[in-house]
Amino acid sequence: MNVQKVMVVGAGQMGSGIAQVCAMAGFEVILHDMKTEFIERGINNINKNLQRQVDKERMSSAEKEDVLNRISQSVDLQNAEKVDLVIEAAVENMEIKKALFAQLDEITPQHTILATNTSSLPITEIAAATKRPEKVIGMHFMNPVPVMKLVEIIRGLATADEVYETIENMTNKLSKVPVEVNDFPGFVSNRILMPMINEAIFTVYEGVATPEAIDDVMKLGMNHPMGPLTLADFIGLDTCLYIMETLHEGFGDDKYRPCPLLRKYVKAGWLGRKSGRGFYTYET
Numbered sequence: 283m284n285v286q287k288v289m290v291v292g293a294g295q296m297g298s299g300i301a302q303v304c305a306m307a308g309f310e311v312i313l314h315d316m317k318t319e320f321i322e323r324g325i326n327n328i329n330k331n332l333q334r335q336v337d338k339e340r341m342s343s344a345e346k347e348d349v350l351n352r353i354s355q356s357v358d359l360q361n362a363e364k365v366d367l368v369i370e371a372a373v374e375n376m377e378i379k380k381a382l383f384a385q386l387d388e389i390t391p392q393h394t395i396l397a398t399n400t401s402s403l404p405i406t407e408i409a410a411a412t413k414r415p416e417k418v419i420g421m422h423f424m425n426p427v428p429v430m431k432l433v434e435i436i437r438g439l440a441t442a443d444e445v446y447e448t449i450e451n452m453t454n455k456l457s458k459v460p461v462e463v464n465d466f467p468g469f470v471s472n473r474i475l476m477p478m479i480n481e482a483i484f485t486v487y488e489g490v491a492t493p494e495a496i497d498d499v500m501k502l503g504m505n506h507p508m509g510p511l512t513l514a515d516f517i518g519l520d521t522c523l524y525i526m527e528t529l530h531e532g533f534g535d536d537k538y539r540p541c542p543l544l545r546k547y548v549k550a551g552w553l554g555r556k557s558g559r560g561f562y563t564y565e566t
């Protein structure tokens with residue numbers, strides 16, 4: 283199938299990044315969120331990223347304007363009625379995603395592929411909220427989207443081969459590298475990454491070392507570009523907690539229990555970089 287028009291649902295850090303790379307690759311993009319202010323925040327992000335490219339003379343100002351002009355804004359999901367592909371990047375919550383997919387199933391044309399950027403939730407269960415499970419697929423981008431090469435592509439139980447191929451082609455057009463994985467909690471990326479982050483949080487909780495020391499060990503000792511606690515703040519501590527809960531519930535194994543300190547921070551509203559405070563403090 284030839285994808286031309288894309289709707290990205292959720293204009294947060296992932297949705298704005300996905301909208302940016304789609305528009306840069308020439309797709310017409312509708313960026314949808316619940317409120318205009320969230321979309322404006324997303325567009326501001328995109329604008330800043332593109333301006334950096336202009337400043338580095340990798341893109342002209344005219345090209346930047348062309349990219350921005352390919353992105354339109356939406357606060358009405360009905361605007362999905364003419365798109366070929368929806369990439370959902372709303373909050374990591376099964377009930378919210380199921381409700382969105384059920385609505386999108388009603389609104390979009392029959393040929394439309396419904397993809398989710400979920401970082402851990404079962405694709406098969408999200409697909410079951412629609413009458414087109416063969417057209418539902420996981421398209422898991424990494425953060426920051428404009429920089430990271432990987433897109434994990436996850437087939438649900440019913441995902442059709444041609445839908446997989448369309449999403450694989452689309453990923454290549456975005457200059458990303460597709461890697462196919464099966465539908466298990468956390469897929470591959472977060473099944474491996476998130477227990478390491480959770481263990482780093484236990485290491486703070488048990489007073490083994492400060493966040494700075496833990497991050498230094500992993501950066502200087504293991505050559506990780508960011509320490510695990512900086513990375514947790516970057517991903518969002520709410521998202522880290524939801525992923526650990528999905529792993530814990532999905533596998534029923536206590537090795538995936540979320541650290542109580544992670545729960546406490548999320549309850550306090552310390553969500554990391556996006557809220558201004560997590561393991562570190564940030565200017566908002």
Ligand SMILES: CC(=O)CC(=O)SCCNC(=O)CCNC(=O)[C@H](O)C(C)(C)COP(=O)(O)OP(=O)(O)OC[C@H]1O[C@@H](n2cnc3c(N)ncnc32)[C@H](O)[C@@H]1OP(=O)(O)O
Pocket residue numbers: 331334400401423424425426427428429430471472475507508513517
């Ligand atoms: C939770 C999930 O479901 C899955 C996930 O996404 S897990 C998270 C996966 N991501 C990671 O692990 C990221 C780990 N961190 C890194 O790779 C690096 O620290 C980083 C790429 C984010 C920044 O790299 P750095 O060398 O420390 O900083 P810096 O030199 O400022 O930036 C390098 C490039 O990234 C760009 N960049 C940095 N942060 C960016 C952002 N938030 N958005 C867009 N571009 C960004 C910079 O503009 C720069 O671009 P150029 O090379 O084209 O000039």
Ligand SMILES: NC(=O)C1=CN([C@@H]2O[C@H](COP(=O)(O)OP(=O)(O)OC[C@H]3O[C@@H](n4cnc5c(N)ncnc54)[C@H](OP(=O)(O)O)[C@@H]3O)[C@@H](O)[C@H]2O)C=CC1
Pocket residue numbers: 291292293294295296297314315316320371372373374375378382399400401402422423424425516517518521556
């Ligand atoms: N953070 C990361 O590193 C990664 C995250 N992901 C996944 O991407 C998704 C988004 O994460 P991220 O961008 O970090 O989260 P953010 O919190 O930055 O953004 C989520 C956005 O979606 C909006 N939203 C919530 N519910 C709805 C809805 N019903 N309809 C439309 N928009 C909605 C939110 O609005 P409001 O602010 O009001 O809640 C917010 O603007 C999650 O599923 C996450 O697991 C995947 C890869 C990496």
